[in-house]
Amino acid sequence: MPKRTATDFNRVQHDLVVMQHALGVGYPYDRMTIVGWLGVATVSALGAMAAATSSVTLRNYTLAFGLALVTTVLVGVFRVRRMRAITPVAWREIKSVSVAKLIAGPPLLAFVVWQFLQGASGPYLVSTTAFWVGIITMIYATTQPWRKAGLGVALPLLFLGGIIPVMAPHRIALAVACAGVVAGLSCAAIVAIQMRSLATPIKR
Numbered sequence: 001m002p003k004r005t006a007t008d009f010n011r012v013q014h015d016l017v018v019m020q021h022a023l024g025v026g027y028p029y030d031r032m033t034i035v036g037w038l039g040v041a042t043v044s045a046l047g048a049m050a051a052a053t054s055s056v057t058l059r060n061y062t063l064a065f066g067l068a069l070v071t072t073v074l075v076g077v078f079r080v081r082r083m084r085a086i087t088p089v090a091w092r093e094i095k096s097v098s099v100a101k102l103i104a105g106p107p108l109l110a111f112v113v114w115q116f117l118q119g120a121s122g123p124y125l126v127s128t129t130a131f132w133v134g135i136i137t138m139i140y141a142t143t144q145p146w147r148k149a150g151l152g153v154a155l156p157l158l159f160l161g162g163i164i165p166v167m168a169p170h171r172i173a174l175a176v177a178c179a180g181v182v183a184g185l186s187c188a189a190i191v192a193i194q195m196r197s198l199a200t201p202i203k204r
Helices: 006-023 031-052 058-082 088-117 122-141 145-166 169-198
Strands: none
Touching: 031 169, 088 122, 122 145, 122 169, 145 169
């Protein structure tokens, strides 16, 4: 009987993961999802350092963070769409998330715009938006086991929404950046743990 190498076992594990996705029993993400969340944490860390030295404003950081997050999401969507024949679970999840955003997004945006027109301050808008997005994300994260990564976003947002009203205005950008770091690292860790629990290790 020929001797099996580590490469052979890795290939078998890879084939098992592909079969899990094809059968619909896998999770709707892969290692690149972890890389994406680590990228969000990195951008947030850079923002935190800039905020600590007072070289960035809340508005500029929020725009930069939003751009990084949107870029990460779009890259993930295009990757999954290109591979949807072998990742049906991921494709269905993206469609479900998109529907949820279309339902929850407009009312939340209308609420924020209404507050702005009523003369609400920037910190107040950030606080209420973070809190309500955290609530919505937490509810969604409890609907399926593979959505637990949403808790990594929801909890920092809820904490951020609660702490901003008692913070000095010049420290809010730092708080937002730190929340981004925690969210990125938490989501990456949750995804990594779930992927590891799903893949059964093959012993030599």
